[in-house]
Amino acid sequence: MIPFDIGLDLFPMLAAVFASVSCGLLGNFLVLRRLSLMGDAISHSVLPGLVVAFLLTQARSPWVMFAGAAAAGVATVVLVELVKRLGRVEPGAAMGVVFSVLFALGVLLIEQAAVRHIDLDADCVLHGQLETLAWYGAPAAWDGVFAWETFQAMPRQVIVLAVTCAATIGFVAVLFKELRIAAFDAGLASSQGFNANFLHYALMVFVASATVASFEAVGSILVIAMLVCPAATARLLTDRLRSQIVWSVVLAVLSGVGGYLAATAVPAAFGKDSVNAAGSIALMAGALLVLAIVASPSHGLVTRLIRQRSLSRRIALDDLLAAMYRRDEASDGKPSALVVPSQVHRRSWNRAMAHAVRRGLIAADRRSLTDTGRVEAAALVRKHRLWEHYLVERVGLPADHVHETAELLEHLRPSPADGPATDPHGRVIP
Amino acid sequence: MWLLGLVQQENTGTHGPTSITNVTDEWPGWAQVFETLTLRAGFNTNTVIVGTTLLGLAAGVIGVFMLLRKRSLMTDALSHATLPGIGMAFLGATAMGLDGRSLPVLLLGAAVTGVLGVLCIQAILRLTRLREDAAIGIVLSVFFGAGVVVLSYIQANAAAGAAGLNKFIYGQTAAMSVGDAALMGGIAAAAILVTLLFLKEFSLACFNDAFARVDGWPVTVLDLMMMALVVLVTVAGLQAVGLLLVVAMLIIPSVSARFWTERLWLLLVVAGVIGALSGYLGSVVSALLPRKPAGSVIVLTSGAVFVVSLVLAPSRGVLASVSRRLKMRLRIAGDHLVEAAYERETRDAERGVLLDAEIARLAKVRGWSVWFRPLAIGLLRWRGDLDAAKHGMRLTESGRARGARVSRNHALWEQYLVTYADIAPSHVDWSVDQVEHVLSEPLIAELEQSLERRGAPVSPAADRGKNGVRRDNGRAGGVV
Numbered sequence: 001m002i003p004f005d006i007g008l009d010l011f012p013m014l015a016a017v018f019a020s021v022s023c024g025l026l027g028n029f030l031v032l033r034r035l036s037l038m039g040d041a042i043s044h045s046v047l048p049g050l051v052v053a054f055l056l057t058q059a060r061s062p063w064v065m066f067a068g069a070a071a072a073g074v075a076t077v078v079l080v081e082l083v084k085r086l087g088r089v090e091p092g093a094a095m096g097v098v099f100s101v102l103f104a105l106g107v108l109l110i111e112q113a114a115v116r117h118i119d120l121d122a123d124c125v126l127h128g129q130l131e132t133l134a135w136y137g138a139p140a141a142w143d144g145v146f147a148w149e150t151f152q153a154m155p156r157q158v159i160v161l162a163v164t165c166a167a168t169i170g171f172v173a174v175l176f177k178e179l180r181i182a183a184f185d186a187g188l189a190s191s192q193g194f195n196a197n198f199l200h201y202a203l204m205v206f207v208a209s210a211t212v213a214s215f216e217a218v219g220s221i222l223v224i225a226m227l228v229c230p231a232a233t234a235r236l237l238t239d240r241l242r243s244q245i246v247w248s249v250v251l252a253v254l255s256g257v258g259g260y261l262a263a264t265a266v267p268a269a270f271g272k273d274s275v276n277a278a279g280s281i282a283l284m285a286g287a288l289l290v291l292a293i294v295a296s297p298s299h300g301l302v303t304r305l306i307r308q309r310s311l312s313r314r315i316a317l318d319d320l321l322a323a324m325y326r327r328d329e330a331s332d333g334k335p336s337a338l339v340v341p342s343q344v345h346r347r348s349w350n351r352a353m354a355h356a357v358r359r360g361l362i363a364a365d366r367r368s369l370t371d372t373g374r375v376e377a378a379a380l381v382r383k384h385r386l387w388e389h390y391l392v393e394r395v396g397l398p399a400d401h402v403h404e405t406a407e408l409l410e411h412l413r414p415s416p417a418d419g420p421a422t423d424p425h426g427r428v429i430p
Numbered sequence: 431m432w433l434l435g436l437v438q439q440e441n442t443g444t445h446g447p448t449s450i451t452n453v454t455d456e457w458p459g460w461a462q463v464f465e466t467l468t469l470r471a472g473f474n475t476n477t478v479i480v481g482t483t484l485l486g487l488a489a490g491v492i493g494v495f496m497l498l499r500k501r502s503l504m505t506d507a508l509s510h511a512t513l514p515g516i517g518m519a520f521l522g523a524t525a526m527g528l529d530g531r532s533l534p535v536l537l538l539g540a541a542v543t544g545v546l547g548v549l550c551i552q553a554i555l556r557l558t559r560l561r562e563d564a565a566i567g568i569v570l571s572v573f574f575g576a577g578v579v580v581l582s583y584i585q586a587n588a589a590a591g592a593a594g595l596n597k598f599i600y601g602q603t604a605a606m607s608v609g610d611a612a613l614m615g616g617i618a619a620a621a622i623l624v625t626l627l628f629l630k631e632f633s634l635a636c637f638n639d640a641f642a643r644v645d646g647w648p649v650t651v652l653d654l655m656m657m658a659l660v661v662l663v664t665v666a667g668l669q670a671v672g673l674l675l676v677v678a679m680l681i682i683p684s685v686s687a688r689f690w691t692e693r694l695w696l697l698l699v700v701a702g703v704i705g706a707l708s709g710y711l712g713s714v715v716s717a718l719l720p721r722k723p724a725g726s727v728i729v730l731t732s733g734a735v736f737v738v739s740l741v742l743a744p745s746r747g748v749l750a751s752v753s754r755r756l757k758m759r760l761r762i763a764g765d766h767l768v769e770a771a772y773e774r775e776t777r778d779a780e781r782g783v784l785l786d787a788e789i790a791r792l793a794k795v796r797g798w799s800v801w802f803r804p805l806a807i808g809l810l811r812w813r814g815d816l817d818a819a820k821h822g823m824r825l826t827e828s829g830r831a832r833g834a835r836v837s838r839n840h841a842l843w844e845q846y847l848v849t850y851a852d853i854a855p856s857h858v859d860w861s862v863d864q865v866e867h868v869l870s871e872p873l874i875a876e877l878e879q880s881l882e883r884r885g886a887p888v889s890p891a892a893d894r895g896k897n898g899v900r901r902d903n904g905r906a907g908g909v910v
Contacts, residue, residue, distance in 0.1 A: 093684075096503055221575055224574075275580075276579055282575025285571075
């Protein structure tokens with residue numbers, strides 16, 4: 001049984017879900033625009049923003065910190081853009097330079113702060129402190145839920161996250177059309193009259209604020225995971241942006257809830273203390289991605305394998321039927337040996353033979369076509385010879401070069417109703 | 431309880447002075463600085479300094495290949511992916527009854543998961559339609575998440591506690607023993623040696639992998655070797671600079687060096703020097719001053735070098751390109767001005783027309799800003815093309831010659847575009863404007879001849895004799 005305590009677990013989980021959803025939503029556009037690592041860069045360089053804001057004001061007011069971090073986030077985007085443009089540096093390297101320098105600055109500043117007896121814990125920035133978001137004023141009964149006192153007792157970080165999440169949903173919903181065009185074709189977006197550059201920065205501002213809001217509760221590592229993983233997973237599940245977004249939200253919620261429960265439940269099953277929830281959520285998002293890579297119905301490995309298998313089976317069967325038809329045609333009905341083409345594997349040949357017999361296309365003695373088999377084989381050979389005809393007449397290939405190409409094209413589905421009577425080699429088209 | 435629950439106010443005692451008044455760093459005396467700089471500050475410090483310098487050198491050199499292969503950020507994923515390896519090596523070694531904190535064991539674990547992370551990136555790229563940035567982000571965050579989980583597990587459950595494992599995240603030269611530093615220096619030296627041995631092969635694979643493949647080189651193996659070197663450097667740097675910043679040692683020196691040179695061997699030398707220098711300075715500073723983590727100082731040093739390179743580098747630097755662009759704009763503006771003036775004089779059939787109205791009109795049409803206009807005019811006057819008479823600006827003899835030449839280029843191009851490029855006469859002027867400044871002398875001569883041969887109208891013969899293009903060694907030829 002999973003241990004779940006409303007007071008202890010509800011809000012950490014809610015925080016994780018809100019953070020995951022806002023990052024997951026924005027991640028869709030980052031992944032499409034190949035900016036996934038911008039989230040990484042921003043969440044690294046938020047550190048100096050926090051420290052500078054704190055050192056400047058000496059206040060731990062949330063708004064000061066928020067402003068400092070958001071400013072650092074936007075500054076990162078601008079700096080990366082500057083380095084890229086002014087220095088003509090490759091985007092990846094530009095990002096690496098900017099965020100590592102800013103991060104180093106942050107670490108150094110933290111150490112400086114420590115000189116003044118202020119211990120800023122840099123680890124916390126990485127892992128977050130989900131577990132500390134306990135709801136001490138948890139109501140005993142449901143009628144207490146809506147009282148003001150209950151609300152006040154809620155951890156403030158969760159409320160910040162909820163607001164951020166709502167704002168992000170609003171942003172994506174209102175600017176969906178624009179974001180979609182800009183994600184796929186920034187040039188088109190600009191020519192349609194809205195500023196792709198502005199959209200880029202608006203998106204980055206939202207990424208920065210989602211990062212900052214999530215930071216305190218869930219840590220930067222979860223932010224990075226959530227900006228990339230759900231969107232990447234969703235991208236493997238669907239080809240439409242709308243459903244990709246829906247999927248990414250579903251996946252974000254799943255990894256948030258699942259990862260949080262796993263962090264407490266799995267170690268508890270072995271009688272150990274619970275592990276870091278943020279890390280576990282990131283792991284869960286990774287696990288979902290692996291699952292999608294393997295088992296996605298449209299792009300998964302399994303599907304692709306099955307599709308490939310069935311295609312190669314169909315082609316083997318086609319080749320077998322056509323070969324039999326050609327043998328009959330050449331020998332004028334007299335029985336003669338069927339030659340296995342050298343490029344065909346004997347096992348797949350046998351398998352195709354068994355398949356054909358089962359479907360009643362080839363007689364049980366495996367030596368001649370049945371009537372249905374002959375009709376099907378004739379259709380195939382017809383397609384082959386029509387293609388040859390087309391390649392010679394229309395494409396202008398020499399007649400002795402077209403067989404291989406036709407051999408590939410004959411497996412395509414459509415079959416024209418009328419055409420010439422003979423192929424370039426003078427054989428009759430069935 | 432804000433953000434920095436982070437901020438735990440009272441920092442009791444583990445490090446630092448206890449008196450409230452004593453809040454500044456202790457600055458070392460000059461003698462001490464000199465001693466440390468010249469490696470006379472004792473064996474322990476020296477080992478660390480030499481080790482870090484070697485590490486910087488190795489990272490700088492290998493980073494060049496990563497930059498050329500466009501793999502800069504893959505190294506970031508790699509370094510993040512070492513964290514679970516460290517934790518698991520600790521757990522494994524403890525379970526087997528070994529010392530969980532023995533550095534070689536931890537580094538081995540780090541290397542294993544680091545390589546695994548890189549392989550995962552390759553697998554994602556090959557098996558799915560996700561792009562490289564997403565693959566890197568996925569591996570980076572999921573592996574690091576796994577590392578955080580393992581560390582928190584150790585913290586909560588392992589008997590010995592995870593004390594000391596955290597130092598791999600941010601790095602801590604102060605905690606390094608002589609043995610650790612020697613191990614780091616040794617790995618770095620080995621990496622440098624291998625790089626030097628395979629310099630030719632690596633450069634080939636970096637610049638043209640298709641050619642290298644065709645030429646029979648095992649590019650995949652070479653790629654793997656480069657990656658292995660990166661793993662070595664990353665792992666070696668874990669303790670000194672930490673896994674979050676080791677990527678900077680690989681990226682920044684090569685990116686900075688790229689500003690200064692276009693030649694590979696020079697690139698390697700410059701990147702190596704920048705890396706070694708920042709490694710050296712970083713470790714010296716952190717040895718001298720308390721609370722200056724070597725990792726940060728190293729990264730900030732190379733960051734400073736990067737900024738200097740970005741601004742000052744001779745041809746790729748910002749200053750250079752700004753001045754180049756300004757020169758170009760000024761030259762073009764000057765051309766426009768003398769051309770307009772010359773055409774005005776021709777139209778009015780009178781020399782020495784006052785040009786102020788013409789200049790004002792031109793400034794408006796061309797959109798010259800308030801500061802740009804005096805600059806352009808100043809340049810023309812300095813070159814003696816324009817003369818400030820009592821009542822206003824006037825064209826000098828050389829300015830007139832130049833104006834004639836520009837005007838003639840303009841006409842030639844217009845003619846060319848209409849005749850050969852099939853552009854409608856009403857459309858040529860715009861494009862002519864763009865190209866008349868790019869004409870080279872031989873091209874002009876050729877154009878002129880071919881147009882004459884075909885009997886196409888060329889500009890007035892008088893111009894050609896007097897202001898022949900050949901005479902003026904092509905100041906108008908210019909930037910191609």
